[in-house]
Amino acid sequence: MNFKKNIPRICLYLCILVFVLYSVGPIIWMLLSSLRSKTEFFNIPPTIFPKHFTFINYILLFRETNFFHYLLNSVYITIGAIFISTLFSTLAAYSLTRFNYRGRNLFTIFSLFAYILPSVLLVIPLYLLAMKAGLIDKLTGLMLAYIAICLPYCIWLMRAFFRSIPIEFEEAAFVDGAGRLRTLFSIVIPLALPGIISTTVFTFTVAWNEYLFALVFLNSDLKLTFPLGLNNFVTQFDTYWEYILSGSIIVAIPAVIIFSLAQKSLIKGWGGGGIKG
Amino acid sequence: MLQKKDNIMGFCLLIPALILVSMLIFYPLINAVYLSFRSQLIYELKGRFIGLANYIEILQEEEFRNALSLSIIWTAANVIAQVLLGVSAALLLNEDFKGRALARALVLLPFFMPTISIALMWKWLLNESCGIFNYTLMQLNIISKPISWLGNARSALFCVIYIGIWRFTPFVIISILARLQTIPRELYEAAEIDGASKWSQFRYITLAEIKGVLLVVILLRTMFMFKKLDMLLILTNGGPGTSTQTLPVLVYKSAFAAMRLGKGAADSIVILLIVTIFVILYMRITGKSQEEV
Numbered sequence: 195m196n197f198k199k200n201i202p203r204i205c206l207y208l209c210i211l212v213f214v215l216y217s218v219g220p221i222i223w224m225l226l227s228s229l230r231s232k233t234e235f236f237n238i239p240p241t242i243f244p245k246h247f248t249f250i251n252y253i254l255l256f257r258e259t260n261f262f263h264y265l266l267n268s269v270y271i272t273i274g275a276i277f278i279s280t281l282f283s284t285l286a287a288y289s290l291t292r293f294n295y296r297g298r299n300l301f302t303i304f305s306l307f308a309y310i311l312p313s314v315l316l317v318i319p320l321y322l323l324a325m326k327a328g329l330i331d332k333l334t335g336l337m338l339a340y341i342a343i344c345l346p347y348c349i350w351l352m353r354a355f356f357r358s359i360p361i362e363f364e365e366a367a368f369v370d371g372a373g374r375l376r377t378l379f380s381i382v383i384p385l386a387l388p389g390i391i392s393t394t395v396f397t398f399t400v401a402w403n404e405y406l407f408a409l410v411f412l413n414s415d416l417k418l419t420f421p422l423g424l425n426n427f428v429t430q431f432d433t434y435w436e437y438i439l440s441g442s443i444i445v446a447i448p449a450v451i452i453f454s455l456a457q458k459s460l461i462k463g464w465g466g467g468g469i470k471g
Numbered sequence: 472m473l474q475k476k477d478n479i480m481g482f483c484l485l486i487p488a489l490i491l492v493s494m495l496i497f498y499p500l501i502n503a504v505y506l507s508f509r510s511q512l513i514y515e516l517k518g519r520f521i522g523l524a525n526y527i528e529i530l531q532e533e534e535f536r537n538a539l540s541l542s543i544i545w546t547a548a549n550v551i552a553q554v555l556l557g558v559s560a561a562l563l564l565n566e567d568f569k570g571r572a573l574a575r576a577l578v579l580l581p582f583f584m585p586t587i588s589i590a591l592m593w594k595w596l597l598n599e600s601c602g603i604f605n606y607t608l609m610q611l612n613i614i615s616k617p618i619s620w621l622g623n624a625r626s627a628l629f630c631v632i633y634i635g636i637w638r639f640t641p642f643v644i645i646s647i648l649a650r651l652q653t654i655p656r657e658l659y660e661a662a663e664i665d666g667a668s669k670w671s672q673f674r675y676i677t678l679a680e681i682k683g684v685l686l687v688v689i690l691l692r693t694m695f696m697f698k699k700l701d702m703l704l705i706l707t708n709g710g711p712g713t714s715t716q717t718l719p720v721l722v723y724k725s726a727f728a729a730m731r732l733g734k735g736a737a738d739s740i741v742i743l744l745i746v747t748i749f750v751i752l753y754m755r756i757t758g759k760s761q762e763e764v
Contacts, residue, residue: 210563210574217578217637223603224592236601286488293481301489308496310750312698314719315739318506318726319499342495345488374480403586405701410727421587425705428594435595442588453583454576457645 228252228439235435251440261441263416264423268445271333271419272401275340279348280393282341284386287352288378292361302353308346313406316342321410331413339411340401348393355389356382395456402449420445506736513730525737535738537713538721542697545632545717549696552636554689557643562677564644565651575648582641590705593634597621624714627707631715634706635696643688650684651677683756690753694746718742 227235228251230244255261290298320339321330329335359382367377383390405421412418418426424441427434507525511518529535564575581589597604597620605617620630654676662672700719703709709716709724716724719742726735 206563206566206568210568213560213563214574214577217641218580220592220596220637221580221584224588224595227595282488282491285484289481289484293478293484295478295482301485301492304497305492306754307750308492310694310746311496311500312719312739312742312746314698314700314722315503315736315743316496316499318722318732318736318739319502320495322502322506322732323495323499338495341491345491346496349488374477403701405586405704406723409704421585421701421705424587424591428591435601438591439595442585442591446584446588449585450580450583453579457579 224439225443227435228443232436251436252444255437255440255444259423259427259437260415260418261420261423261437264418264420265445267333267417268402268419268421271337271340272398274337275344275401276394276397278337279341279344279397280390283345283348283352283393284383284390286349287356287389288382290349290353291356292364302350305346305349309350313343317406317410320407324411330411331417332411333417336408336411336419337401339407340397340404343404343407344393344397344400347396351392351396352386352389355386355392359385391456395452398452399449402445503736503739506733507740509733511732513727513732518733521733525734528734529737529741534713534716534721538716538718541628541713541715542717542719544628545635545699545715546693546696548632549635549639550689550692552632553640553643553692554685556636557640557688558647558681558685560640561644561647561651564648578644579641581638582645586701587705589634589638590702593630594621594706597630621707622711624711627711627715631703631706635699635702638702639692639696643692646684646688647681650681654680686756687753690749690756694749694753697746697749698742 226242226244229247229249231246231248231250234244234246290302316339320342324330324335324339327335329338363381363385364377367381372380403421404419405425408419408422412422415423415426420441424438424445427437427441506518508520508522509518510521510524560578564571564578568574584592596602599605599617599619599622602617602620604620605614608614609617618626620626658676659672662676667675698719699717700723703715703717703720704723707715709720718738722735722738722742725738726732
């Protein structure tokens with residue numbers, strides 16, 4: 195074995211190890227902490243591995259708090275937002291790429307511009323709008339706001355995908371006598387599936403993470419989504435770390451699974467694809 | 472094949488999206504501009520026109536200048552560090568080594584976790600009474616008593632920037648790594664034969680190839696970091712005092728804590744103007760590379 199020759203190799207592994215630890219170390223510490231009982235939290239010195247692994251924090255989280263409600267609210271809003279923004283953006287993008295009418299380009303450019311709008315700018319007028327429409331403290335109001343945030347970028351994404359699908363497929367279907375809508379649903383949408391996955395993941399990320407609109411729109415405890423619910427475990431008098439840590443882990447699971455599954459189409463959407471417009 | 476009648480049907484497919492975008496984005500945008508010329512408190516149904524008073528107040532107040540400079544520090548520090556760290560990590564992860572797939576998956580985790588999870592997690596790590604951070608530093612005799620990292624005006628800004636870098640570097644890694652994988656190996660082999668040093672290979676092949684993506688990534692990160700609000704609200708709520716109160720936090724505070732919707736709207740228009748500059752740059756660059764491709 196030639197040790198000297200291996201030095202660059204060892205350095206490489208060392209650098210990667212350090213960087214991986216820097217990235218996941220905090221998360222592992224949170225996971226380990228959530229698996230110890232509350233009494234073990236404040237041990238000095240802290241035990242790296244819990245003396246007794248226990249799921250008690252997770253059990254109490256569901257039994258003693260409204261966390262399950264928060265979770266259900268988030269799931270409801272997220273699924274609704276995904277469904278509507280995907281459906282509407284698919285229809286809109288198909289219309290924008292396959293038909294010819296005035297104002298088409300203007301709408302496309304406005305969609306891109308709308309994606310860049312700071313949400314903090316929209317939150318004030320949308321709050322006033324929701325007040326007038328009686329949608330404050332309603333899950334539907336929040337869902338509508340999330341659809342508004344997501345729709346422009348979804349349209350932009352789907353448009354890029356539709357443009358990459360050769361129109362010959364549809365023309366062939368026309369020749370066979372299929373109508374416009376039938377062509378859309380039986381030929382175009384299956385081909386645009388990678389685009390639909392991208393819009394789904396994008397909308398999921400927004401709706402699952404969103405904090406500002408939820409903070410402004412929602413008041414009553416049973417209506418809260420989990421970002422607010424979890425943050426409310428930090429109270430003026432006490433911080434319920436046992437609930438915060440276990441809850442943070444639970445809500446991270448679906449996010450990590452979805453991202454890992456969709457990673458490839460995601461990179462296309464914002465890495466390579468984003469550059470090609 | 473495309474007839475007039477057909478185009479009308481095509482337009483109908485756009486209508487659901489058009490209605491939502493006009494009602495929930497276009498109208499609010501106009502309304503925000505309108506509000507910025509008015510004085511309206513949150514519990515008032517109607518405000519009154521006050522002309523440019525909100526904007527004049529912005530130009531004169533100390534709080535806005537403080538927020539603007541904090542925004543610049545926050546954005547610049549984040550973007551520079553994310554890009555340097557992200558590109559280095561992408562280069563490392565592009566090498567061949569055992570466990571590469573696992574390492575690539577793991578380093579992306581900070582970006583995949585929900586905002587609330589990572590914000591509360593860092594509060595737990597930096598916690599004064601039982602945080603691992605304070606404990607470790609005390610064991611190493613670097614500090615003598617626990618520090619409230621996020622509750623201290625001098626360390627809070629530093630900490631939120633560190634957390635921002637930790638969370639968003641993976642975005643740079645993914646984008647750069649995707650591009651690095653498309654560089655043909657033959658380029659390096661040819662350079663090797665010509666006797667090019669590792670450094671000049673990096674300089675003239677790697678860097679030249681990733682330049683386009685890098686520029687886009689820098690612009691995107693700048694826009695996103697400048698607009699970032701949720702993490703700061705959860706971590707410090709702009710505090711202690713105004714030590715982490717960037718522009719977006721100031722908008723939130725003006726509109727919903729001080730309850731002055733008009734002033735908040737005016738603040739947010741200023742953010743929009745600044746972000747728009749980057750959008751125009753972004754469109755120019757992506758438009759250019761589209762022609763090249």
